[in-house]
Amino acid sequence: MAAADWGGKADHLAGERATAQFDVDGMKVAWAGSRHAVEVADRMACLVASDPVFRKDTRTMLSRKELFKDTLKKAAHAWKRTVELHLTEEEANLLRLYIDQPGYVDLHWVMFVPAIKGQGTEEQQKKWLTMAYKFQIIGTYAQTELGHGSNVQGLETTATFDPSTDEFIMHSPTLTSSKWWPGGLGKTSTHAVVYARLITEGKDYGIHGFIMQLRSLDDHSPLPGITIGDIGGKFGSGAYNSMDNGVMRLDHVRIPRDQMLMRLAQVTREGKYVHSDVPKQLLYGTMVYVRQTIVADASRALSRAVCIAVRYGAIRKQFGSKAGGPETQVLNYKTQQSRLFPFLASAYAFRFVGQWLKWLYTDVTQKLESKDFSTLPEAHACTAGLKSVTTSATADAIEECQKLCGGHGYLNSSGLPELFAVNLPACTYEGDNVVLLLQVARFLMKTVSQVASGKQPVGTTAYMGNIQHLMQCKSVVNTVEDWLNPAAIKEVFEARALRMAVNCAQNISKAPSQEEGFSELSPDLVEAAVAHVQLIIVTKFIEKLQEDILGHGVKEQLQKLCGIYALHLIHKHLGDFLSTGCVTARQGSLANERLGKLYAQVRPNAVALVDAFDYTDHYLGSALGRYDGDVYSALYKEAWKDPLNETVVPDGYQEHLRPLLKQQLKLSRL
Numbered sequence: 001m002a003a004a005d006w007g008g009k010a011d012h013l014a015g016e017r018a019t020a021q022f023d024v025d026g027m028k029v030a031w032a033g034s035r036h037a038v039e040v041a042d043r044m045a046c047l048v049a050s051d052p053v054f055r056k057d058t059r060t061m062l063s064r065k066e067l068f069k070d071t072l073k074k075a076a077h078a079w080k081r082t083v084e085l086h087l088t089e090e091e092a093n094l095l096r097l098y099i100d101q102p103g104y105v106d107l108h109w110v111m112f113v114p115a116i117k118g119q120g121t122e123e124q125q126k127k128w129l130t131m132a133y134k135f136q137i138i139g140t141y142a143q144t145e146l147g148h149g150s151n152v153q154g155l156e157t158t159a160t161f162d163p164s165t166d167e168f169i170m171h172s173p174t175l176t177s178s179k180w181w182p183g184g185l186g187k188t189s190t191h192a193v194v195y196a197r198l199i200t201e202g203k204d205y206g207i208h209g210f211i212m213q214l215r216s217l218d219d220h221s222p223l224p225g226i227t228i229g230d231i232g233g234k235f236g237s238g239a240y241n242s243m244d245n246g247v248m249r250l251d252h253v254r255i256p257r258d259q260m261l262m263r264l265a266q267v268t269r270e271g272k273y274v275h276s277d278v279p280k281q282l283l284y285g286t287m288v289y290v291r292q293t294i295v296a297d298a299s300r301a302l303s304r305a306v307c308i309a310v311r312y313g314a315i316r317k318q319f320g321s322k323a324g325g326p327e328t329q330v331l332n333y334k335t336q337q338s339r340l341f342p343f344l345a346s347a348y349a350f351r352f353v354g355q356w357l358k359w360l361y362t363d364v365t366q367k368l369e370s371k372d373f374s375t376l377p378e379a380h381a382c383t384a385g386l387k388s389v390t391t392s393a394t395a396d397a398i399e400e401c402q403k404l405c406g407g408h409g410y411l412n413s414s415g416l417p418e419l420f421a422v423n424l425p426a427c428t429y430e431g432d433n434v435v436l437l438l439q440v441a442r443f444l445m446k447t448v449s450q451v452a453s454g455k456q457p458v459g460t461t462a463y464m465g466n467i468q469h470l471m472q473c474k475s476v477v478n479t480v481e482d483w484l485n486p487a488a489i490k491e492v493f494e495a496r497a498l499r500m501a502v503n504c505a506q507n508i509s510k511a512p513s514q515e516e517g518f519s520e521l522s523p524d525l526v527e528a529a530v531a532h533v534q535l536i537i538v539t540k541f542i543e544k545l546q547e548d549i550l551g552h553g554v555k556e557q558l559q560k561l562c563g564i565y566a567l568h569l570i571h572k573h574l575g576d577f578l579s580t581g582c583v584t585a586r587q588g589s590l591a592n593e594r595l596g597k598l599y600a601q602v603r604p605n606a607v608a609l610v611d612a613f614d615y616t617d618h619y620l621g622s623a624l625g626r627y628d629g630d631v632y633s634a635l636y637k638e639a640w641k642d643p644l645n646e647t648v649v650p651d652g653y654q655e656h657l658r659p660l661l662k663q664q665l666k667l668s669r670l
């Protein structure tokens with residue numbers, strides 16, 4: 001995007017941009033995935049930024065009710081624009097993305113529609129998706145209950161088949177079976193895919209999905225037997241409070257039999273339960289799909305925080321030469337670089353692994369269509385693990401970026417508090433991160449045992465097949481420069497991950513039972529899972545560098561960022577690398593030395609590297625992260641927008657402040 005599109009004002013960061021040693025447009029293509037992706041993203045971002053309905057600069061000052069209404073307005077306007085402009089699915093998704101306000105439409109498109117696509121029969125898809133695609137109905141994904149979220153098999157809502165009427169009776173038998181959390185459920189959704197225990201012929205067949213109409217399509221009132229509301233305010237101002245996460249109780253609500261999603265299993269007219277030949281885990285397919293999209297969200301959120309902190313760090317000056325010379329840009333402090341540049345590298349690393357994960361998901365989906373279910377366990381492990389590691393790292397990094405921006409980072413106008421509050425729940429929704437890492441660990445333990453019995457692992461666990469070498473190899477690194485070698489880096493990550501997994505497997509085998517061992521060792525298993533996932537991220541970054549990457553200096557910058565990503569992990573998790581004997585203390589300190597050199601090389605490119613994310617000022621929503629770097633004017637201007645500044649003398653002065661001051665004055669005169 002050209003500077004003029006950002007307002008064409010003085011560029012306080014021009015000096016920083018002049019020191020870049022690479023082609024920023026080429027980097028934009030590498031980041032977005034293709035020239036086409038850059039072009040569409042630019043067009044949609046500008047469409048949103050130039051439309052007054054999509055303003056969000058006073059969002060954190062709105063009451064919950066005002067914010068919710070504003071979300072309804074934006075969603076309706078977005079749909080109107082989508083129809084008027086005949087936007088493609090790709091364009092419409094990006095439009096929603098740049099509007100940047102969580103709302104019911106996210107659940108409708110990201111969960112309700114995919115759940116019906118994945119679990120509905122062709123006939124059911126035809127009926128329900130036709131209405132959903134035209135927004136004649138609004139849907140959500142109602143799985144979690146007050147008493148159970150992680151343990152899906154523990155859900156209590158029942159769907160009891162009544163053969164006398166050919167209906168299911170949907171019921172919440174206890175307080176804890178109340179549906180709790182589904183986005184859009186509180187006030188908006190007309191329909192939902194509701195997960196409930198299927199009971200027929202007196203037998204409980206476990207959790208299945210059912211399509212339910214919740215509200216009247218005439219006046220939006222809940223249908224008989226359904227009690228629905230919003231679950232209340234959430235963390236932070238603005239942020240996820242635009243979403244009406246809901247609570248729902250069902251009192252013997254009847255739905256036709258054909259509203260059970262019947263791709264995985266069916267109930268016949270007579271009430272017989274019949275299971276299809278597809279694995280029952282496909283019930284969890286929607287979650288696999290969404291976890292994959294969340295990795296892309298994490299890289300976006302992290303890149304926004306880093307963009308703000310880098311640009312501000314280049315503007316902000318503190319302390320200077322004793323002789324009264326110019327003050328130092330805080331970005332020049334080595335401590336600032338060692339805290340911030342690993343996040344910059346992580347943003348790129350997560351972006352590339354997210355692109356790969358999207359490919360993996362598409363590949364698995366195609367295989368499933370031809371009834372090849374062999375890659376499902378790996379897809380589950382990869383989506384669960386990457387969702388977990390990227391969202392946890394992103395939430396931590398956004399919080400640290402606030403600190404990196406000092407006091408101004410704590411202001412809502414920095415954009416960081418809202419960014420943190422919106423992304424923090426990604427560590428919990430779509431599966432608590434620890435629960436998901438334990439799923440990865442379970443997959444790893446199975447793979448280790450298969451390797452032990454001579455089976456050759458494939459895909460992201462293929463490295464485990466090299467067990468003879470990886471269990472006893474020593475890193476070849478001898479000089480600082482040796483840490484530039486991708487093969488040397490990959491080897492230590494592989495050895496660390498494998499040794500941690502094998503240690504766990506050996507310790508589990510000493511326990512009285514597999515289950516007890518798994519439970520006792522769960523903290524170690526989580527660490528082994530993290531090591532495996534970090535290896536995937538490092539590997540995919542290295543593989544990205546083997547592709548054709550166009551643009552002067554682009555590949556060189558990415559090589560440096562890949563080095564920073566890998567070496568900062570070695571530095572951070574040195575305990576793992578030392579205790580598993582993959583690197584020595586000396587090699588660890590050489591890695592750290594290399595890291596310092598890489599930070600210095602990235603420094604002149606830092607602002608250009610965040611420019612390559614290609615974010616408009618509207619999307620970034622930060623006085624500190626403005627493209628033109630005019631930070632202080634922006635902060636000053638933003639302050640005056642606060643409702644407290646609407647009057648010079650505040651409300652409450654007459655009732656509370658004046659009497660207090662007068663009283664104290666009187667007392668002092670006595």
Ligand SMILES: CCCCCCCC/C=C\CCCCCCCCCCC/C=C/C(=O)SCCNC(=O)CCNC(=O)[C@H](O)C(C)(C)COP(=O)(O)OP(=O)(O)OC[C@H]1O[C@@H](n2cnc3c(N)ncnc32)[C@H](O)[C@@H]1OP(=O)(O)O
Nearest residue numbers: 093096097106143149150151152153281284380429430431
């Ligand atoms: C250029 C860029 C363009 C971008 C355009 C993007 C457009 C975006 C537009 C706008 C942006 C808007 C932003 C939207 C962002 C996303 C919105 C996100 C909204 C979030 C809303 C949140 C929703 C939710 O949270 S829904 C509820 C989620 N709940 C959970 O995740 C529950 C977690 N629990 C579980 O998954 C399970 O209970 C469990 C896995 C923990 C345990 O399962 P269980 O059956 O009890 O037990 P287990 O014995 O462990 O497993 C049995 C076997 O099954 C295997 N398995 C488990 N899960 C799966 C699976 N998912 N798939 C495959 N297999 C699975 C498991 O490994 C076992 O196998 P084994 O062989 O027997 O070992």
Ligand SMILES: Cc1cc2nc3c(=O)[nH]c(=O)nc-3n(C[C@H](O)[C@H](O)[C@H](O)COP(=O)(O)OP(=O)(O)OC[C@H]3O[C@@H](n4cnc5c(N)ncnc54)[C@H](O)[C@@H]3O)c2cc1C
Nearest residue numbers: 141142143144148149150181182183425428429430431434
């Ligand atoms: C903003 C937001 C939006 C959401 N949207 C939806 C939605 O649209 N639809 C929907 O159905 N749900 C939704 N959810 C619910 C979400 O999916 C659940 O909150 C999530 O799956 C975690 O489950 P839980 O809340 O039961 O946590 P719990 O499982 O109760 O977790 C509590 C703690 O226990 C730990 N723990 C749990 N089990 C284990 C274990 N086996 N081993 C070790 N530790 C364990 C966890 O790590 C965590 O620290 C949403 C949640 C949030 C926060």
